[in-house]
Amino acid sequence: MKRLVLLVLFGVAAWYAWHHWRDLTQRRPQHDLEVRNTSSSSILRLRATVAGQTFVKDTLPPGSSATWHFGTSEDTGFELVWEWGDKLGEMHWSGGHVPRGPIVRRHVLSIDGDGGVVYTVEDKLGAASGQGSSPTP
Secondary structure, X not given: OHXXXXXXXXXXXXXXXXXXXXXXXXXXXXXXXXXXXXXXXXXXXXXXXEOOEEEXXXXXXXXXXXXXXEOOOOOEEEEEEEEEOOOOOEXXXXXXXXXXXXOOEEEEEEEOOOOOEEEEEEEOXXXXXXXXXXXXX
């Protein structure tokens, strides 16, 4: 009896793998998120949240950037939270738009010295377009 159960389980697993091989082996395309520090001050404790995922960078020196890759199964936006190295207080920004697909994009969030965030987006294979916004202190 045990052999029959094991044989049935093996058969079901083989059937599933045969019919879903592409889903099991193919990696889904992912969006890119790049946060740039275009100010003259260091950014401390940067948190970027998108599609239920949070990415963290402890320090982001002036003129540098941090890049992460993410996937999403729903339309979503971004939320940034950071502190300046030479100023008190936590800064917040939310905005942007990430569609669930099928097109994947490169999203660039540039933080300027006044705490403003400029959001630009481009298809990974296409031309750039964008929009700007201000932070919510």
